[in-house]
Amino acid sequence: MSESGLNISRRGFVAGAGAAALTAGLAGCASGTAEKEGTDLASTSPEKMAYDPNEGEWIPTTCNMCFNNCSIKAHVVDGVVVELTGNSDSSIGRGHICGKGAAGIMMLYDPNRITKPMKRTNPKKGFDEDPGWEEISWDEAYELVDTNVKAAIERSGPHAVTGMSMVASQIGSLVRHTALGVIYGNAEGSCSDICGAGVHQLEYLLTGTGNARPDYLNCNYVVQFGTNAGTATRHGFNMTAEIFADRRREGLRHVVFDPHMGAAGEKADLWVPIRPGTDAAAALAIANVLVEEGLIDVEFLKTRTNSPSLVDVATGRILFDEATGKSLYMDADGTPKTYDVCADPQLEGAFEVNGKQCKTGFTLYKEHVAKYTPEYQEEITTVPAATIRRIAKELGEAACIGQTTTVDGVELPYRPAAVDGFSGITRHKHAFHACWAVFTLNNLIGSTNAVGGFCGFDPICNGWADGNPNMAWKPGIWEPEGLIDCAGLLLAFPNSYYKKVYESDYTPTTMGMLEIQPISEDNHFEHVAQAHPDLYHTQAAEVAFCYACNPIKWWGNYDEQAEIFKNYTYVVGIDMFLNESSYFYDVILPECCYLERTEPLPHASGNHRVIGGLHNPWTVPVWQKVVEPRDGAPSSWELFGELANRAGKNAEFISTLNMMFRVKEEYSVPLDQKLDVEAFADSVLKSNIDEEHDFAWLKEHGVYDHPRTVDEVYIWANGEPGRVPMYFDFMLEAKGKVEAKAAELDIPWETDDYQALPDWKPGCGHEITDPDYDILPVYHTDAINTDSWLMENPYVNEINEENPYGYTIEMNAATAATKGLATGDKVRLSTQEGVSVEGVLATSEGVHTECVSVIGGHWGSKSKYMPHALDKGVPVVHLVPGQTPERMDHICSAFDQCIRVKIEKIA
Known part of the structure; x- marks a missing residue:
């Protein structure tokens, strides 16, 4: 080719x-x-x-x-x-x-799609090297994959192989991980920076599920930090936009904190430009005002959070009853009692208990946020103090604290105000603290899990059909503090961060090192460990298995990533196009287009991308091929099924899938035959709905609906027990164990962020150390580009070309003027380390004065096989060192993309 x-x-x-x-x-x-x-x-x-x-x-x-x-x-x-x-x-x-x-x-x-497997004939790898692709048969392709993966495992064990996948095909990623596990015993894997590291964890802790959102239909005041949710991007965007727009017309007030005025800021009542990486300071200042002004839901804090917990001032640890192991509160009668029998817990106060000087968790929180005055945060964030006071007062008043409403005959707390955030606040060090500071504002006003407040997408499911609870889940209770546990993000199996913290072994078993990060879910640390295996005593992978992704460009500096890929002994790619990463692949197996394939249960179990709410039923949509695949290219399910079949692992592969998708034994496809994808989809539907609604029915009707009940949306509707944390004692438990394990392993590990209350801490690039390097590049998304596969699409490309800010570097007009720059200038952004990118400047009023912003920070394709995407846009992520441990959030594996650059005009 x-x-x-x-x-x-x-x-x-x-x-x-x-x-x-x-x-x-x-x-x-x-x-x-x-x-x-x-x-x-x-x-x-x-x-x-x-x-x-x-x-x-x-x-x-x-x-x-x-x-x-x-x-x-x-x-x-x-x-x-x-x-x-x-x-x-x-x-x-x-x-x-x-x-x-x-x-x-x-x-x-697209004529540039690949539809036949190919192998590299040029052993040299690099962006300037022609791989010399040669078409091969599918038998040869499968044999090359199997031979090279097995050879690596025979040399070095299953950790010699790492799998990579993109969020755009999450079910495919699950199947990839499953197949490599059952066939080769592989356990390694990494993921891109495009995720909600920190966000998902706080949403698990507060709502019982990994995705949450304002209860748009009932909300009157929404504050967003670093997200365009409901206006241009994020989970269930097409589901949210209409509802959000209707509510805005009806008077919902919308405030957006973001360095760039994207679609959310443009449509908001108030856009608040904020210095990148400082959101925690602004959120804690809002908390300061809410507390000082008494705009807090005292009853909620007493009965639905652990705020009344008695904390030993000397150690910072919560007191637990020796007999029951449960946390102690101070009752109104002056007697310390376990949380579950305390009749009237005291929210504030200092006490002596068993000879120890104690304060309530909320008292410590109140003292902690006292320093975060609006004036204090202004120096950090550049947000005027008056703006913080205004937003805090509006938020507290909009929460209707003390009011109730009736939903489906059930009287529930009515708190029509919510604070939301997403990936804009996670692209930083200390991301966990930022998310913590932002989301717990909902606790202060009592809107967590309340009508009109901040609710999980799918915290509880009673089943997808009456009388069939096969697909059902609800948060458990962590008994020592009465805190809610959660269900997993995709498959909704029971999960507990508290159990991980208190009971798990912290010894890392993979390069992702998740065991020593008990509050993380993402294998981001693999990027650092792969580059520094000696430092972390990990085993570097020898073979990379890349499915539907572009890993050269999904994590920091591309040249650094290229060197990592040159060092793999073999790289397998599965994709539809030859992107930058394909220049480092040894064999590529094409996947058919989504319109040419069938996939079971595209939204998994937890409806990860369905925003929930009573107005949105449990929906099971069909994913069926509408035309035959070009050249017979397989789907990922078929491809991995074929690998399992050739390895004689059908039983193991299908049995694992049956467990994941809750397939009942009587409906299982044969275990001794290669996976039939459509038959498997049929088994999933019969198991979780009924025999009438099989795959043939779904193909014809397109969608199956089952109404949600009020308790599935508002988790305490039936008076169920459960609290959410305000004082994070479990973080101190984790700190001690992480430090002990790091010392035992003799590895460097940061633990300063393990504390019981949230803080703002400066991340990378916060301070200007050289006045020439005074600009912070950020990137944003819009509706046409968010979480998209690629810019090679001619329609998407044309829209970006017609957008005056589509492929440009957007800069604050006043800042540009002070630097002698103007719209249309060709400029270079360069780091102190000498890394640079170039682009055309476009000035506006919609960027923070210290920033430049681009759409899609990973653009700037180097692949000549993608002519529409080639050299389009400005890849600012290339400026960020990607293998520096200091850029990692050691709590949730977020990656700090803040870096100071110099901007200069070039001829």
């Missing part, structure tokens, strides 16, 4: 989707009806169609142009997809399709 690639415009591409182009050489596609002259097939407007809407079939399936996986319908005429629309029958997307989704037709028929 040559390195030329085809380069066509969106309109030319669309024209090529008609019969003429299809019969002229788009392999694997039947001819279709010629389009009318000038008609754009990417349009989803019902009044302008290239084809009669009554012609052909409208086939329901699932979009995979980003990880939200909205329900869609494909209009198929004579075996050709001519249009994609949202599926109005499904709550997942609510009938909407975004620009990315509409552009999916271009991914399907």
Whole structure:
């Protein structure tokens, strides 16, 4: 295969989707009806169609142009997809399709797609090296994978192989991990920086599930930190946008803290530009005002948090009753009692208990946030003190503290105010503290798990069908403090951070070192350990198995990543396109397009990307192929199933999948045969719904719904027990154990962030050490680009090109003027270490004065096989050292992307 690639415009591409182009050489596609002259097939407007809407079939399936996986319908005429629309029958997307989704037709028929396996013939690897791709048979491809993986494992054991996957295909990632585990005993894996490190953990702790959101339908005041949720991005975006917009028209007030005025800030009542990495200081200042002004929900803090816990002032540890092992509160009668029998716990106060000087957890919290005055935070964040006071007062008043409402006949607390955040506050060191400071504001006003407040997507499920609780879960209780546990993010099996902290072995078993990070979920530390195996006494992987991702560009400086990949003895790639990482692959196995494949249960068990709420039922959508795969390319399920079959591991592979997806024994597919994906999907539905709603039924109807009940949405609706933490005693327990294990292993490990109350701490790049390097580059996403697979798509590319800020470096106009810069200037951003990127400047009022901002910080493709994406955009993440342990948050594995740069005009 040559390195030329085809380069066509969106309109030319669309024209090529008609019969003429299809019969002229788009392999694997039947001819279709010629389009009318000038008609754009990417349009989803019902009044302008290239084809009669009554012609052909409208086939329901699932979009995979980003990880939200909205329900869609494909209009198929004579075996050709001519249009994609949202599926109005499904709550997942609510009938909407975004620009990315509409552009999916271009991914399907992109002539630059790879559809046949290939192997490298040039042993030299690098961005400037032609791999010399040679087409091979599928038998040879599978044999190369199996031989090289087995050879590495025979040399060095199962940890010699690491798996990599992207969030855009989370179920595929689960299947990849499962297959490598059962076939090769592999346990290694890493993931990209695109995740909610810190966010998910706090949401687990506070809502019982790993994703949470404002109860948009009932909320009147939303404060967002570092997220465009509901306006341009994030989980269930197409589900949220309409509801959020309606509520805004009805008076919901919206405040956004963000260095860049993205879609959320643009539409908000108030955009608050904030210095990157300082969100915790602003949140703690809001807490200061809420506490000082008495705008707190005392009853909630007393009965639904551990705020009344008696804390030994000398040690900072909560007191526990020796007989029962439960935490002690001070009752109104002056007697310390366990939390579960204390009639009237005292929220504040200092006491002597068993000869120890004690204060309540809330008293210590109040004393702790006292220093975070609005004036104090202003020096840190640049946010005016008056702005903080205004927001805090509005938030506290909007919470309607003390009020109740009735939902489905159940009287519940009504707290129509919520504070939300996402990845903007996690791209930093001390990310856990930032998320902690932000989300516990909901505790102060009593909105955690309340009507109108901050609620989990799916904290409880009673089953997907009446009388069938097979797919069911609810948070358990950590008895020593009465705190709620949680259910896992994707498969919703029981999970407990407290159990991990108090009972687990902290000895790392993989490069991800998760055991010594008991409050982390992400294998981000593998990036550091792979580069420094001697420092951490880990085993560097020899083979990388890369599924549906671009790992050269998903973590810091690309040249550093390239060196890591050069050092692997063998790299396997599974993808649809030859991206930058493919320059380092030894063999590549193509996966078919999402419109050409069937996948069981695309939203897993926990409906990870479905925003929940009573108005959104439990929805099981179909993901079925709508056209035959070009050149017979397999889906990831089929590919991994084939590997398991060749290894004689069908029983192990299928049994593990049965456990993951809760398949009942009587519905299991045969264990002695290669996995049949459609039959497996059938077994999942019969097990978790009923025999009537099998896969044949779902293929025809597109979606299965089951109504949620009030207790599934508001976890304490039935008076269930459970609290959430305000004083994090378990962090001090973890600190001691982590320090002991690090000393035993003789490895460096930061433990200063293990404390019982949240703080703001300066991260990388906070201070200006050289006045020439005074700019902080940040990146943001918009609706067309968020969590997208790639910019190679002609439609997406054209939208970005027409956006004046699409592929540019956006800078505050006043700051630019002081530096003698203007819109249209070509500029260079460079670090003190000499790393640089270049781009064209575009000035605006929508950027913090100390920042420049770009869309999609990982852009700037180096792959000549992707001509539309080649050299487009500015990859500011390349400026960030990716293998420096000091940039890691050692609590939740977040990665600090703040770095000071110099900006200068170039000829």
